[in-house]
Amino acid sequence: MRKIHQLLFIIMVFMACKDNNELVIPFSNSEIEFSGRIDFSQEEAAEIYWSGSSIKIYFEGESIQALLKDASGDNYYNIILDNDSTFILRPNTTKQYYELASNLPEGKHSIEIFRRTEWNRGKTSFYGFKLTNSSRILSKPASKKRKIEFYGNSITAGYAIEDFSGNDSPDSTYTNNYLSYSSLTARHFNAQYHCICKSGIGITVSWDPLIMPEIYDRLIPTDSTSKWDFSSYTPNVVIINLLQNDSWLVNLPENEEFKKRFGDQAPSEEYIINAYQQFVANIRTKYPEANIVCSLGSMDAAKKGSKWIDYIKLATANLDDNRVYTHFMPYIESSVHPSIQDQEIMAKSLIQFIDKNIEW
Numbered sequence: 001m002r003k004i005h006q007l008l009f010i011i012m013v014f015m016a017c018k019d020n021n022e023l024v025i026p027f028s029n030s031e032i033e034f035s036g037r038i039d040f041s042q043e044e045a046a047e048i049y050w051s052g053s054s055i056k057i058y059f060e061g062e063s064i065q066a067l068l069k070d071a072s073g074d075n076y077y078n079i080i081l082d083n084d085s086t087f088i089l090r091p092n093t094t095k096q097y098y099e100l101a102s103n104l105p106e107g108k109h110s111i112e113i114f115r116r117t118e119w120n121r122g123k124t125s126f127y128g129f130k131l132t133n134s135s136r137i138l139s140k141p142a143s144k145k146r147k148i149e150f151y152g153n154s155i156t157a158g159y160a161i162e163d164f165s166g167n168d169s170p171d172s173t174y175t176n177n178y179l180s181y182s183s184l185t186a187r188h189f190n191a192q193y194h195c196i197c198k199s200g201i202g203i204t205v206s207w208d209p210l211i212m213p214e215i216y217d218r219l220i221p222t223d224s225t226s227k228w229d230f231s232s233y234t235p236n237v238v239i240i241n242l243l244q245n246d247s248w249l250v251n252l253p254e255n256e257e258f259k260k261r262f263g264d265q266a267p268s269e270e271y272i273i274n275a276y277q278q279f280v281a282n283i284r285t286k287y288p289e290a291n292i293v294c295s296l297g298s299m300d301a302a303k304k305g306s307k308w309i310d311y312i313k314l315a316t317a318n319l320d321d322n323r324v325y326t327h328f329m330p331y332i333e334s335s336v337h338p339s340i341q342d343q344e345i346m347a348k349s350l351i352q353f354i355d356k357n358i359e360w
Contacts, residue, residue, distance in 0.1 A: 058110045192233075
């Protein structure tokens, strides 16, 4: 039934645009390249939630537009023309076309819509592209052979990465996952990229109600019944960069999330180690052959002598799995989240570790 509805939708769109000399490409066109956990369950649009999710198309033509609608008007996207980031797009809550590129020279082009912001800003619905009548869609290239997946917090999300004032602003304007160490690492290896992250999240406790073990297997992050199909994307390498938020919250007994998770007594070291170990074991269950890198950095939980580094070492040793590694990115002393330069340092460290230890 869904296929019939999609076919009717395509026919209606084509008829509506025929007289306007326009070529409409619905979201369901097989030549559109999607990356990330994207919800295709709706008949009219693909719905985008997770940081780093992207939509890309290859074409010949002088201009291209995208039909979008945002749930909150508070999401930002990098528009990347021919693999060179050109401008930032902020879709609003009205369904409308946005011009992504115009007056292009003859020849082959690509356009990518890359989500900078986190899922707590709400979903964005993508309905399709529109080209001029003289344009044509090109076949997408073969899928990248390497696949990488990240589980992380604000550091991985690229929170406040473009707040150059040093105020660590929570305004979504300044978050940019494209410049995070995770995205930089994926592009370095020319790997497909999935990023499961949320600012403030932890393994045992978060600044918000959800912890990573409760959302890591979701398609729609806000819906506990919406489960991700792990068989649809099998990464070669998984990076886990968590516990930074736990390291603060376990010392805050008056915090509501502390009370909810632990009552009136802080968790023991054994509890924390077991929780981390169980999370890694869950990832292993989903990906039996993946290389899993348990990391930490670059904020204060990763500084020299940190007991949180020891917790990760103990948890991974207990697993006795020769494809589970530990790598601790450099501690960068700062009172705010990692800057663009800090993220580049982290990416370099992680890339060097993968090059040295993992064949993929």
